[in-house]
Amino acid sequence: MTRVSYMFKEAVSNLSRNGLVVLGAILAVFISLTLTFGTLVFGEVVRVNTLRWAEDVRVIAFLQEDMSVENTAELQAEVATWPQVDDVFYVSKADAYEEALILFANNDAMLSVLEQTPDLLPASLRVQPADPDDYDTIVTRLQSTPGVEKVQSADAAIDAMIALRDGLQLMFWILAVALGTAAVALIANTIHMAIYARREEIEIMRLVGASNWFVRTPFLIEGALEGFFGGALAVAFVVTAQQLAVDRLEDLPDWINLGIDNNFLVRQGALVLLFGVAAGLIGSSLSLAVHRTLRS
Amino acid sequence: MIKLENVTKTYPGGTVAVKDASLEIAKGEFVFLVGASGSGKSTLIRLIMREEQPTNGDLWVAGKHASGLPSWKVPHLRRSIGTVFQDFKLLPNKTVYENVAFAMEVTGKHRSVIRNQVPQVLKLVGLSTKTDRLPRQLSGGEQQRVAVARAFVNRPLILLADEPTGNLDPATSVGIMRILDRINRTGTTVVMATHDHAIVDAMRRRVVEIDRGRIMRDESRGIYETAPEPTVPVTTEVQTAVEDVAPVESIEAFEEFADKDIVSEPDTVPETGVVSFEMETDEVIEISPDLDPDSGDDAHVGDHA
Numbered sequence: 001m002t003r004v005s006y007m008f009k010e011a012v013s014n015l016s017r018n019g020l021v022v023l024g025a026i027l028a029v030f031i032s033l034t035l036t037f038g039t040l041v042f043g044e045v046v047r048v049n050t051l052r053w054a055e056d057v058r059v060i061a062f063l064q065e066d067m068s069v070e071n072t073a074e075l076q077a078e079v080a081t082w083p084q085v086d087d088v089f090y091v092s093k094a095d096a097y098e099e100a101l102i103l104f105a106n107n108d109a110m111l112s113v114l115e116q117t118p119d120l121l122p123a124s125l126r127v128q129p130a131d132p133d134d135y136d137t138i139v140t141r142l143q144s145t146p147g148v149e150k151v152q153s154a155d156a157a158i159d160a161m162i163a164l165r166d167g168l169q170l171m172f173w174i175l176a177v178a179l180g181t182a183a184v185a186l187i188a189n190t191i192h193m194a195i196y197a198r199r200e201e202i203e204i205m206r207l208v209g210a211s212n213w214f215v216r217t218p219f220l221i222e223g224a225l226e227g228f229f230g231g232a233l234a235v236a237f238v239v240t241a242q243q244l245a246v247d248r249l250e251d252l253p254d255w256i257n258l259g260i261d262n263n264f265l266v267r268q269g270a271l272v273l274l275f276g277v278a279a280g281l282i283g284s285s286l287s288l289a290v291h292r293t294l295r296s
Numbered sequence: 297m298i299k300l301e302n303v304t305k306t307y308p309g310g311t312v313a314v315k316d317a318s319l320e321i322a323k324g325e326f327v328f329l330v331g332a333s334g335s336g337k338s339t340l341i342r343l344i345m346r347e348e349q350p351t352n353g354d355l356w357v358a359g360k361h362a363s364g365l366p367s368w369k370v371p372h373l374r375r376s377i378g379t380v381f382q383d384f385k386l387l388p389n390k391t392v393y394e395n396v397a398f399a400m401e402v403t404g405k406h407r408s409v410i411r412n413q414v415p416q417v418l419k420l421v422g423l424s425t426k427t428d429r430l431p432r433q434l435s436g437g438e439q440q441r442v443a444v445a446r447a448f449v450n451r452p453l454i455l456l457a458d459e460p461t462g463n464l465d466p467a468t469s470v471g472i473m474r475i476l477d478r479i480n481r482t483g484t485t486v487v488m489a490t491h492d493h494a495i496v497d498a499m500r501r502r503v504v505e506i507d508r509g510r511i512m513r514d515e516s517r518g519i520y521e522t523a524p525e526p527t528v529p530v531t532t533e534v535q536t537a538v539e540d541v542a543p544v545e546s547i548e549a550f551e552e553f554a555d556k557d558i559v560s561e562p563d564t565v566p567e568t569g570v571v572s573f574e575m576e577t578d579e580v581i582e583i584s585p586d587l588d589p590d591s592g593d594d595a596h597v598g599d600h601a
Contacts, residue, residue: 003404200387201398207345207385208450209374210402212367 003214010218011225014194021193022226025186025283029230029276030237032179037238037272039172044260044268046165048103050158058135058154059127061142065149067123075147076125082141084134088127096121105261122149180279183230187223187283194222195291216288223284224277231276235269297323297454297485298344303353303363305339305509313339315509316353321487323453326480328496329489330520331506337489340506341458344487345377346370358453375403378447378455378484382462384439386431392418392442393427399446417445421475437468444475448484455479457488461495469495496520 015022061079063072072090079088091099097118104110114120129138135153142151195202205215242260298321305314314336321327329337342348343355346362355363358376365373386395393414400410418424421441431439440460447455457476461469473495480486490496496503496519503518504511 006401200385204385204387204398204446205402206371207374207379208399208403208446209371209377211371214402214404 007214007218007221011221014198014218014222015225017197018190018193021186021190025183025190025226026230026233028179028183028186029227029279030233032176032183032279033231033234033272033276034237035172035176035179036275037234037268038241039169039176040268040272041238041242041260041265043165043169044264046161048105048260050162053154053158053162057126058129059138059142060152061125061127061145061148062122062150062152063124064147065122067147071147072123072125075145079125079127079142079145082138084130084137086128086130088125091124091126093119093121093123096123102261105263183227184279184283184286187226187280188287190226191219191223191284191287192291194219195287219288220281220284223280223282223287225280227276227278227280227283228273229276230279231273234276235272239265239269297321297325297358298487299356300343301354303343303350303355305336305343305348306351312509314343314350314506317506317509317511318353319504319511319514321485323485324480324483326477326486326499326501327488328499328501328503328518328520329487329506330491330496330503331512332491335506336509337506338458339509341379341456341487341489344454345379345456346373375450376453378450378452380440380443380447380455380457380460382459384431384436384443384463386439386442386446388431391428391430392423392434395431395442396446396449399449403450405450413449417449420448420478421445422471435468436464437471440464440468440472441475444472444479448479452484454485454487457486457490459490460488461490461492466494473499491520493520 063075067075076088076090079085097114097120100114100121101111104114127138127142129135139151139153142148202215242265298319300317300319303314303317304312306312317336317340329340331337339348343350344357344362346357346365350363353363354361357373360369360373362373387398390398396414396417397410400413405413415424415427418427421444423438423441423445426434426438431442434442440463444460447457455476460476461472464472469492476486476488477499500517500519502516503513503520505513505518505521
């Protein structure tokens with residue numbers, strides 16, 4: 001117990017010794033993880049909002065309530081033979097219900113309506129066009145097909161949103177990886193400086209037979225703390241930004257939902273924190289591995 | 297306690313520091329390693345404390361096969377070895393007490409053991425009144441006494457001293473030697489590398505002479521004499537100086553010899569004086585096993601070579 005508190009004390013005193021460099025390392029972790037977490041959250045928002053349009057589905061034919069299983073299968077087989085259609089699959093009422101649960105995960109009013117009438121949402125055929133330009137042909141043909149209640153096609157906004165997400169995600173990931181590497185290097189540097197500042201103590205510790213982990217653990221804790229603080233800042237920043245966006249953008253059309261399932265935020269936030277701690281441990285391990293003072 | 301079998305140490309670059317050295321040191325011995333600078337004394341010390349690994353040959357220290365010891369087991373070996381260096385290696389921002397306590401803290405000794413042992417060891421080296429001083433507030437001799445206290449506080453089986461008096465004037469050196477002698481009398485094996493003729497000649501302990509990495513001479517109750525075929529031409533002055541120092545028979549005579557010089561620097565005499573000093577030493581040894589439960593796995597337990 002005293003040893004654990006000793007090590008935390010040493011780690012914290014190391015942190016305060018190199019204030020500015022430590023701050024730099026923490027900020028690098030913060031920015032890198034903000035990009036990572038921001039990308040994850042943004043990706044989730046887009047994913048939830050385009051759930052029905054995933055896997056290149058661009059046309060949805062909602063089926064009439066009285067369609068039998070056989071008729072539906074026949075209809076699906078027929079649509080699949082159209083030259084403009086790449087693929088078509090069937091989404092039952094139950095599937096549609098599951099989908100809605102995800103979309104409205106943070107909308108309690110909508111959820112209670114759904115739970116009371118699980119079969120509210122119609123079954124549908126989801127069509128993947130062979131060519132994006134063929135939307136209109138498919139829509140027109142489907143509208144005149146018996147058994148189809150209503151046809152919806154992805155509009156330009158959905159395409160733009162998905163394109164934006166793909167572009168931004170790629171860019172953010174590249175930046176996050178670059179900054180993540182910088183963060184690890186900066187943490188390694190702070191640990192390097194801390195080891196250098198304590199080299200006499202370390203030399204004596206090794207002379208009198210302090211175990212390797214006793215010498216090294218304070219530095220590992222120091223790196224982990226830097227990563228943890230950076231990660232915590234990133235999580236706090238992204239969650240705050242997301243809440244602000246939800247509050248500010250209330251006038252958006254109904255079908256856009258900026259809210260995110262809290263479970264997602266908690267799970268991914270914890271993961272991001274873990275990333276920060278891991279980056280800190282990697283940085284300090286790198287430093288410990290190369291430092292001559294610590295070799296036996 | 298220490299055993300070398302045909303040990304050779306070649307440094308990267310081809311410098312042969314120790315060449316085919318075989319040596320056995322029994323528990324409780326006091327051994328001087330003598331030889332010119334660069335003869336390999338320090339390398340031998342570093343090999344024994346497993347700071348270096350031999351290129352060839354085998355080495356046993358405190359019952360452990362040091363040359364084959366994996367690096368993660370080195371800390372355990374170090375706990376049975378105390379080390380003292382020419383440059384003291386004290387932590388400048390810690391007090392005398394803290395410097396000595398540090399050696400116990402980092403090896404996980406219980407706080408009550410530390411509080412009990414540190415004052416005793418500081419009393420042994422005659423620094424009871426200076427526990428709160430910082431190293432820079434002490435004389436060189438006092439700093440070295442702190443270093444000796446730190447090396448001894450964990451009750452090592454072996455005490456290695458690499459030129460412990462190299463930075464000290466003769467009178468102050470005598471104070472340090474007196475303490476090392478006391479420590480040796482507690483049963484601790486002491487190996488000291490030195491080229492201080494006067495000390496070696498006065499104490500008449502076992503002398504191992506090294507020349508260019510080879511063990512040239514191994515005498516019990518030896519003196520510091522140059523090798524039969526000296527590598528460095530010995531000047532007449534040095535020879536005269538060696539001859540001037542008459543071989544002294546015992547430690548008492550050595551202290552008598554030493555006292556002549558002490559007048560010039562009174563603070564090198566432990567304040568407690570010689571007689572009570574010895575009593576304290578015995579007291580420490582008697583009670584230490586009970587007060588130091590943590591040391592059961594390193595010091596005191598007879599796992600000697």
